[in-house]
Amino acid sequence: MDLNYTEEERAFRDEVRAFLEEKLPKATADKVRRGQELTKEDMESWHAILNERGWLAPNWPAEWGGCEWDAVQKHIFEEEAARASAPRVIPFGLSMLAPVLMKFGTEEQKRHFLPRILSGEDWWCQGYSEPGAGSDLASLKTRAVREGDHYIVNGQKTWTTLGQYADWIFCLVRTDPDVKQQEGISFLLIDMNSPGIEVRPIILLDGVHEVNEVFFDNVRVPVENLVGEENKGWTYAKYLLTHERTNIAGVGASQAGLDTVKRMARAEMQGGRPLIANPHFAARLAQAEIDLKALATTNLRVVSQTAKGGAPGLEASMLKVKGTIIRQEINDLARRAAGPYAMPFPSEAVEGDNDPIGPDYAGKTASQYFNNRKLSIFGGSNEIQRGIIAKVSLGGMK
Template identity: 75%
Template sequence: MDLSYSAEETAFRDEVRAFLEAELPKELSEKVRRGKPLSKQEMERWHAILNERGWLAQNWPKSFGGAEWNAVQRHIFDEEAALHHAPRIVPFGLSMLGPVLQKFGSKEQQEHWLPRILSGEDWWCQGYSEPGAGSDLASLKTRAVRDGDHYVVNGQKTWTTLGQHANMIFCLVRTDPEAKPQEGISFLLIDMSTPGVEVRPIVLLDGGAEVNEVFFDDVRVPVENLVGEENKGWTYAKYLLTHERTGIAGVGFSLAGIAAVKRVARAEMSGGRPLIENPHFAARLAKVEIDLMAMATTNLRIVSSAAAGQAPGVESSMLKVKGTVIRQEINDLARRAAGVYAMPFTSEALEGSNAPLPDPHEAGPVAAQYFNNRKISIYGGSNEIQRGIIAKTVLGG
């Protein structure tokens, strides 16, 4: 992407490239490039490599063990990591819970939980959405009733990404059913090995089960696991969601996706010429590239503001909408570029078989990625809801 960088930033990019080329395990990079699912152990391996280098918690202050990178450094790393097909950094502990604890958690909570996020001792998942309380999150029903030194939690969470790997879950729970919806919610940290917690997989269209239902049946949670004040959880939830929605923009993923589309389009033929020379296809590709450049610039500006202590507001909703629309457009271009090679929807293409794929571009996972990424315009607050937030905030009403 043709953005202007200083000599210092260019040197940092060179440092990141050298690190990725030397330290990113080739077998992990190859699985990511081919669209294969990674195991928990493989994700933890990359987590540990980054942590050893001190590059895991990129947006954390150094006082909490983070890299304390500025917005441009984070943008450069995300871009290079995507182009080198590095595994994504699982965001729930690092990018979501971590900032909440640093801003609202007690000193004891910070000292206990933050080092465990970095070491990988705890794998966190997010307990927000419920049946009937997704984009309308304030209508959640999961209850937490104070009983001495514990809260007793009953209810259900759904669409819990990678919950099958997690040992901890941060949850929004209703602690005052008589209050207005947003005013009776608290933010709890729950050990998933506690009696009464049950995780059930949700099988998706591609046959995978990266999301889950989590059930709570009289689960006892120590009071010291309450973050901040009781009934103030909505404030903490909104703060977390602004970080999540900014991350969902996925600039790095989109850059890597465009590079892959171009690679396939140069090889595939259309009317006796490479597909990339087809005027209609080239125009769609150019439009999405221009949109991505504009979004990348906006993302840098917003992340810079956040680094200066300003929590992103409606801007994070704008990034979420635009970022997911761009990624879905790239997925569609990839599917069209692969043509008939995107049609197979086989376990061999998706589940890591060593059997050769039926095309020279390894397009087997294209269909799975296309279908799986239909969700990104829904999770983190659907795009329809985000457009409503944007309209209300900017236009009033």
């Protein structure tokens, strides 16, 4: 693989940089740079800006409003957006549900939901994990019983990211309790405004309300909101998770984080010597950069294969494991480089118009370090992914 950009790719990179400089709201970028919590309006505004430019759905086919970027263009955009401190695009509708609907959904579901995902009219969240059913997702217990033209849903989901904002949730539910666990699961689309749904916040260690518990009490869901066939939801769930795991690799975010650590390490410390002069720290930083370069190359290969119509399989697990390890290592290096300024300060000390405590690059290091400990767990824990890699690579599992 030639890692040097072509003249056309360099021109595209310049176009992306110009777009970000002109259209990315400065107030939003400052929040991202300082590690402050984004509002729903911040995220919706960036969604709308990208949609207006036609750059919101790089992997979607043109017939549904996608821009059909190739792997290199997508990589360039993600890298430049991360460096410019653009907010992440919320993936649940765009990158997770949409591929499932395009492959397994009915024409009516595609025509109704896909345009609303692009427009931002519908905000989606993911209903997979449950208490006792996270890495072992097949043991989920949320139950859906068919009664005429509806399913009656009862149960609980947890760690539902940004569920407090969602209009809809795509959910794995058990529709047949008498068969093998994976064979009795269905994939439902549920309106979050349905009677019987309750959302309760979970406040994280850094004080942020990012995730939730969602409870279902006799929630009525129309049968036409079933995706694909009843009891085939495990197949659709695995297809979705391969896309999620590829996204979790987070090459652009890791590159932006690495650039920040380099700036921190080269800054003059109190004793007059920059941290980069410490051979132990310099060696860790160099190893992280080497690993990230290898990850970026592998990610380009996998995304290229996906663009040709396939879904990443074993490679998605590899990207997920290595990508999360690298991001956590970069978070730890940033925390060490920030020194005492990386202490977890009360959120009110760094929010609003308050000046940052210490250098402006240090304010988000504690929050990111703590929050990103989850990366090795969600989307299928790294331990589970290593098991998948071992089984598939040894020929014992397809």
